[in-house]
Amino acid sequence: MLTAYGRSGKILAPLPTTPNALAGNDEGAVEIPPDAVWIDLYRPLPSQVAAVEALGLDVPTLADMEEIEISSRLYREDGVEYMTVVLPGMSATHQACSGPVTFILTPERMVTVRHHNPRPFETFASHAERNAGGSGTVDRMFIALVDEIVARLADLLEAAGRVLDEAAQILFGEEQERDDQKLEKTLQQVGLQGELIGRVRLALLTLQRMLIFFTTTPREKAVMTLVKSQMRDIKALEVHSDYLSSRIGLTVDATIGLIGINQSSVVRIFSVVAVLxxxxxxxxxxxxxxxxxxxxxxxxxxxxxxxxxxxxxxxxxxxxxxxxxxx
Structure with a gap:
């Protein structure tokens, strides 16, 4: 799917991307409006890739995006910046996953390429101007989208923290019933949060590398200030994710310990009955x-x-x- 956005007041509004889209006649041809400032490619079709490549851009394949070498993920070519990060999101089958997302920056527009669905790409267009960076230039729009992504990662960490609080109440609350079934469910929920925190931690690492690469090219002073602010936020979230990871370890150990105590109690009853x-x-x-x-x-x-x-x-x-x- 290809979605092109243009500036419309204080928001980014979708633009028609086919010759007769307004008439409802879409025969597969793709034509990108010249005033498009953001082109979002989600699991793009060959015709959509060709339309972007007609603008003089090289659209990486999923295999290219999954390369782990920094030189393959962060590079410049003919004045165009290609930056790939790994973000958590939803797969095509609506399963939580992590996948690569490539940002392509030119002086005229920003192109994003992804094969899964991180939520910020759905919410960013409607309130791009609410961000301190705004969307007046490509650099500002890029930083605003990164800010949206970082905010989403912060929300995920907060949600994980709430799940851990509920687990702690089950494990350490005085009036809580701790049957094996409830403890096993708690262990499963905590394990899922551990996986989520791991995906968030990887996203923060790749975002930090991308921003460092982004600042190696001279930018306007206001943009550099915004990047520094983003770097501080990312470092704070890294500390938070490490703290939550330590809580995950404690909660898992406590849950397994209580399951063991419950099982020992059952074995103890059988032992007493046998002795009697x-x-x-x-x-x-x-x-x-x-x-x-x-x-x-x-x-x-x-x-x-x-x-x-x-x-x-x-x-x-x-x-x-x-x-x-x-x-």
Whole structure:
């Protein structure tokens, strides 16, 4: 999908990208309006890639974007800057994932290429001017979009923190029931937050590298000030993500420990029951032996005596355990 945006007052408004789009006649041809300042490519079709390449730009493939070498992710070519970062988002099947996003900056416009759906790319156009950088120039628009991305990453970390708070209440609250099923669900939720924090941490790292690369070219003073502000925010979020990661480790250890305690309690109950039945079993085994001469064999009160002995031995064992505070 190709979406082109142009400036419309204080927002970025979508522009028609086909020759007869206003008439509803789209036969697959793509024509990018000359006043487009932002072109967003989401899982682009070959015709859409060709339309952007007709502007003199090289659109990287997904395989190119997934290259891990810095020289492949951050470079300049013929005055055009190509910068690739890894951002969390939703896949085409609506599953949480991380994927590369490439920013292509020219003096006239910004092009973004992505194959998954980070939320900031849906929300940025409607309030681009609310950002301190605005969207008056390509550099300012780029920084404003980065600010939107960083704000989204901060929201994800805050959401992860709330999940950890709920988990802590379940684990350490005085009046909480901690059955195994609830603890296993808590462990699953905490694990998912750990994965999310890992994706956010990777995004912050790649954003920081991109901004450092961005500042290697002279920019206007106001833009450089905005970049420095973004770098401070990213460093603060990195500290926050490290703190949440440590909480993840503590919560996982506590959850596994409580699951182990619950399982130990179950094993303990079975052990006590087994011990309580040992003396009665001994009595029953003694009177179950097949000897010819057994004094109580023909005694009228032999059976009640054996039953009573089994009950008393079990009761005595229970009281002994209770007295020693083993139960």
């Amino acid at each position: 039945f040992m003396p009665p079993t001994l009595v029953a085994s003694a009177y179950g032996m097949n000897f010819d001469i057994m004094p109580e064999l023909h005694w009228p009160y032999g059976y009640p005596m054996a039953i009573g002995a089994m009950i008393l031995s079990a009761l005595g064992t229970y009281l002994f355990f209770k007295w020693n505070k083993w139960l």
